[in-house]
Amino acid sequence: MTFSSIVLQFINGLAGTSSLFLVAAGLSLIFGVTRIVNFAHGSFYMLGLYVAYSAIGFFGTTILGFWGGIVAAALVIGVLGAVIEILVLRRIYQAPELFQLLATFAVVLVIKDAALGIWGPEDLLGPRAPGLRDAVTILGGNVPQYDLALIVIGPLVLAALWLLLNRTRFGILIRAATQDREMVAALGVNQKHLFTAVFFLGSLLAGLGGAVQIPREPAQLFLDIAVIADAFVVVVVGGLGSIPGAFLAAFIISVVKAFCIGIGDVTILGFDVSFSKLTLVVEFVIMAIVLVVRPWGLLGRPQGQQRGAGMLSQPLPQIGRRFLLIAGSIVVLLALLPALGDRYLLVLLIDILIFALFAASLHFLIGPAGMVSFGHAAYFGLGAYGAALLLKQAGLPMELALLLAPLVAGAGALLFGWFAVRLSGVYLAMLTLAFAQIVWSIAFQWDAFTGGSNGMVGIWPAEWLSSRTVFFYLTLIVCLGAVAGLWRILYSPFGYAMRAGRDSPLRAEAIGIDVRSVQWFAFAIAGLFAGIAGALFAFSKGSISPDLLGIPRSVDALVMVLLGGVQTLVGPVVGAAIFTWLQDEIARATEYWRAILGLVILLLVIAFPQGIAGFAGRLLARRRSAQS
Amino acid sequence: MLSLRNLHACYGQAHILADVSLDVGAGEVVVLLGRNGAGKSTTLKSIMGLLPPHSGEIHFDGARIDGKAPHDIARLGLGYVPEDRRIFTDLTVEENLEVGRQAERAKTPLWTPERVFALFPNLAEMRHRSAAQMSGGEQQMLAIARTLMGNPRLLLLDEPSEGLAPVIIAQMARSIGELKSQGLTVLLSEQNLHFASQVADRAYVLEKGRIRYQGAITELANDPDARRAYLSV
Numbered sequence: 001m002t003f004s005s006i007v008l009q010f011i012n013g014l015a016g017t018s019s020l021f022l023v024a025a026g027l028s029l030i031f032g033v034t035r036i037v038n039f040a041h042g043s044f045y046m047l048g049l050y051v052a053y054s055a056i057g058f059f060g061t062t063i064l065g066f067w068g069g070i071v072a073a074a075l076v077i078g079v080l081g082a083v084i085e086i087l088v089l090r091r092i093y094q095a096p097e098l099f100q101l102l103a104t105f106a107v108v109l110v111i112k113d114a115a116l117g118i119w120g121p122e123d124l125l126g127p128r129a130p131g132l133r134d135a136v137t138i139l140g141g142n143v144p145q146y147d148l149a150l151i152v153i154g155p156l157v158l159a160a161l162w163l164l165l166n167r168t169r170f171g172i173l174i175r176a177a178t179q180d181r182e183m184v185a186a187l188g189v190n191q192k193h194l195f196t197a198v199f200f201l202g203s204l205l206a207g208l209g210g211a212v213q214i215p216r217e218p219a220q221l222f223l224d225i226a227v228i229a230d231a232f233v234v235v236v237v238g239g240l241g242s243i244p245g246a247f248l249a250a251f252i253i254s255v256v257k258a259f260c261i262g263i264g265d266v267t268i269l270g271f272d273v274s275f276s277k278l279t280l281v282v283e284f285v286i287m288a289i290v291l292v293v294r295p296w297g298l299l300g301r302p303q304g305q306q307r308g309a310g311m312l313s314q315p316l317p318q319i320g321r322r323f324l325l326i327a328g329s330i331v332v333l334l335a336l337l338p339a340l341g342d343r344y345l346l347v348l349l350i351d352i353l354i355f356a357l358f359a360a361s362l363h364f365l366i367g368p369a370g371m372v373s374f375g376h377a378a379y380f381g382l383g384a385y386g387a388a389l390l391l392k393q394a395g396l397p398m399e400l401a402l403l404l405a406p407l408v409a410g411a412g413a414l415l416f417g418w419f420a421v422r423l424s425g426v427y428l429a430m431l432t433l434a435f436a437q438i439v440w441s442i443a444f445q446w447d448a449f450t451g452g453s454n455g456m457v458g459i460w461p462a463e464w465l466s467s468r469t470v471f472f473y474l475t476l477i478v479c480l481g482a483v484a485g486l487w488r489i490l491y492s493p494f495g496y497a498m499r500a501g502r503d504s505p506l507r508a509e510a511i512g513i514d515v516r517s518v519q520w521f522a523f524a525i526a527g528l529f530a531g532i533a534g535a536l537f538a539f540s541k542g543s544i545s546p547d548l549l550g551i552p553r554s555v556d557a558l559v560m561v562l563l564g565g566v567q568t569l570v571g572p573v574v575g576a577a578i579f580t581w582l583q584d585e586i587a588r589a590t591e592y593w594r595a596i597l598g599l600v601i602l603l604l605v606i607a608f609p610q611g612i613a614g615f616a617g618r619l620l621a622r623r624r625s626a627q628s
Numbered sequence: 629m630l631s632l633r634n635l636h637a638c639y640g641q642a643h644i645l646a647d648v649s650l651d652v653g654a655g656e657v658v659v660l661l662g663r664n665g666a667g668k669s670t671t672l673k674s675i676m677g678l679l680p681p682h683s684g685e686i687h688f689d690g691a692r693i694d695g696k697a698p699h700d701i702a703r704l705g706l707g708y709v710p711e712d713r714r715i716f717t718d719l720t721v722e723e724n725l726e727v728g729r730q731a732e733r734a735k736t737p738l739w740t741p742e743r744v745f746a747l748f749p750n751l752a753e754m755r756h757r758s759a760a761q762m763s764g765g766e767q768q769m770l771a772i773a774r775t776l777m778g779n780p781r782l783l784l785l786d787e788p789s790e791g792l793a794p795v796i797i798a799q800m801a802r803s804i805g806e807l808k809s810q811g812l813t814v815l816l817s818e819q820n821l822h823f824a825s826q827v828a829d830r831a832y833v834l835e836k837g838r839i840r841y842q843g844a845i846t847e848l849a850n851d852p853d854a855r856r857a858y859l860s861v
């Protein structure tokens with residue numbers, strides 16, 4: 001690389017910093033004060049682009065119209081954030097962290113469909129900024145004028161935020177509440193107003209981050225998830241709650257990305273290395289390195305232990321005779337179902353069984369092991385890709401591929417788990433998300449090996465398993481066996497060690513449990529079992545695609561577990577059944593199934609903060625105590 | 629001014645306060661004594677709305693306050709200083725005071741940073757310092773100062789002498805005397821009978837969540853049986 005191209009890539013990176021910083025700063029502020037990990041934050045960014053597109057169209061492409069449109073978009077998104085806080089989140093501040101997460105994800109679904117309804121599925125590229133349409137020549141390279149404007153906007157907002165946080169009462173209250181909200185309330189500050197105001201500010205920043213991108217990036221529906229993943233990374237790398245940290249992290253990540261693109265394809269030691277393809281992964285690599293070296297982020301402060309999510313401390317129920325009896329009857333009933341001859345029902349049931357196993361493996365991790373994962377689909381997907389690759393690339397027989405594929409997922413979980421168990425709470429969750437994104441990126445980009453964005457087809461089961469009915473029985477046996485195996489582990493000495501490590505790491509260490517190793521293996525086991533589900537899924541569909549590893553699928557699993565209730569054993573199975581069935585029903589009825597699903601989730605979360613099975617369990621307990 | 633009637637409070641299933649009734653008159657300094665775990669902090673948290681009472685009533689200045697949100701209770705003129713102080717260590721001394729600041733209340737003198745610094749002179753020298761770099765005694769003073777900035781008419785102090793050196797305790801006693809002479813009503817919790825008898829007019833003794841004794845602090849100080857029965861002396 002020449003000196004001039006280094007400078008140019010550096011400028012490129014600086015220009016990318018602004019948007020990323022704006023989004024991350026908003027996320028960080030909201031998390032700091034309300035302790036809510038707002039999945040919908042990426043949706044606010046996406047809406048910022050859409051609204052800016054429309055607003056500029058409305059105001060006209062004059063200098064005033066353009067910048068007025070951007071400011072208007074930011075304000076609109078700020079108000080939207082405040083409204084969502086008032087309508088939804090305010091009702092669930094007392095609910096467990098994970099339910100809040102679920103609610104914000106439901107908001108993601110609703111917003112995505114709203115955007116689809118309003119703006120349609122096409123990408124919308126906005127106008128270039130009036131007065132900044134040209135490029136300036138720097139060291140012989142062209143730099144768009146608008147990029148220079150962005151380079152100025154980022155630090156300006158950073159300075160404005162710094163002034164706000166340090167020189168105004170509102171800012172001082174934000175910082176105080178980030179440390180101890182209850183004390184702030186006891187001093188006479190109305191938390192509700194503070195939270196709403198912070199949501200307004202945070203959402204406004206996300207909206208602004210999206211809006212200023214309008215000349216550079218089209219408004220697209222997938223941006224919500226892409227951006228929230230980026231924002232997580234920036235916040236975690238910079239340090240949760242640190243605004244300067246967010247800026248620094250946004251800067252490092254943008255510059256490294258710009259350099260990766262700038263370097264392009266080169267040959268190192270005889271290998272062709274494509275740096276431009278690294279861009280999707282590189283930020284997650286940075287995050288993984290930072291988290292291992294400085295788990296609280298570059299400019300963050302170490303936080304107290306916060307493993308688990310504050311709702312998981314109830315002991316697991318003992319498996320009684322009644323439970324076995326009911327479970328047995330259900331299995332027999334399931335085994336008889338193919339006799340009905342309803343092909344569609346079998347397909348649905350196979351899905352339900354597979355997702356029940358997937359959800360049970362995530363439950364194993366979240367509940368008894370006390371580690372929340374935002375990226376469990378990585379292991380589901382690794383199982384599916386493992387099966388497909390073993391079948392197609394390695395030419396193994398299907399049975400062997402099915403048997404070995406879960407080991408691929410288990411190996412992946414062993415690798416990523418080594419990093420993950422070094423962290424706890426939200427940091428751990430975000431790291432799992434980052435790893436899932438890495439796996440997704442690899443599957444998405446490695447056309448020659450994984451089929452890239454198209455995935456792979458023709459992954460069918462062996463001849464003797466090819467009838468729906470036989471495959472159903474295979475799925476039934478494998479999934480039920482695996483779920484039973486997971487439960488068996490919970491009640492083994494390893495399971496007790498796991499729960500001891502979750503509930504009281506110090507005491508567990510004191511009685512000789514190596515908590516970290518136990519968690520590491522728990523992580524690997526959960527990955528392995530998710531891999532079984534994934535491998536079955538690949539053969540049941542005959543094809544795979546990167547969607548299997550995507551964040552939405554990870555969240556699906558979270559929704560299943562949380563719907564069913566974390567404290568119960570059957571919760572994830574119930575949740576998976578309801579979720580899969582509901583999704584199927586709604587998807588057949590309307591194009592806007594995501595919004596419907598989101599609204600249903602919101603209603604459920606607000607009505608049953610303990611999950612459905614947890615709710616039913618409490619009803620039972622109440623009836624029993626009323627009888628006695 | 630403040631009265632608790634048959635108050636019961638629970639943490640989840642654990643029943644902590646049973647039938648607590650007490651009164652604090654305007655201008656009084658009343659102490660709530662009791663061993664560790666007797667329920668003193670729980671009583672103060674219940675008054676403040678941080679732990680909504682299970683049953684019973686709390687009246688402040690004629691208005692019923694149980695069931696209200698903490699910030700509403702604070703705005704009625706109740707100031708709360710928690711036992712672990714809960715200073716905002718990410719903020720400077722001055723910023724801590726700012727968080728506590730509330731609008732002026734009718735018939736209550738207005739506290740300003742200057743007035744607060746006059747009461748606790750050593751805080752004045754460190755007004756721009758981060759609260760994280762303060763000693764325990766200084767943090768305790770800052771916690772009280774921060775609450776005073778809300779112009780309370782009644783101050784709830786949870787074990788103000790806990791963990792402090794004797795010199796600082798003496799200084800704390802003088803400050804509380806000063807506040808009393810300015811007309812502030814105080815309800816404090818204590819385990820330190822010596823300190824309590826320096827500042828309080830009357831005492832209630834809590835044991836296992838029940839009021840066991842009430843009377844003038846001098847009586848209690850002169851009653852070795854009661855002291856032995858309810859306090860760890």
Ligand SMILES: Nc1ncnc2c1ncn2[C@@H]1O[C@H](COP(=O)(O)OP(=O)(O)O)[C@@H](O)[C@H]1O
Nearest residue numbers: 639642644662663664665666667668669670671
């Ligand atoms: N957050 C809590 N959850 C459950 N129990 C608590 C909690 N805080 C205090 N307790 C219990 O309540 C009782 C009274 O505690 P507390 O009011 O703090 O006593 P004191 O302030 O007199 O030392 C103790 O038995 C204590 O264990």
Ligand SMILES: [Mg+2]
Nearest residue numbers: 668669711787
């Ligand atoms: Mg106490």
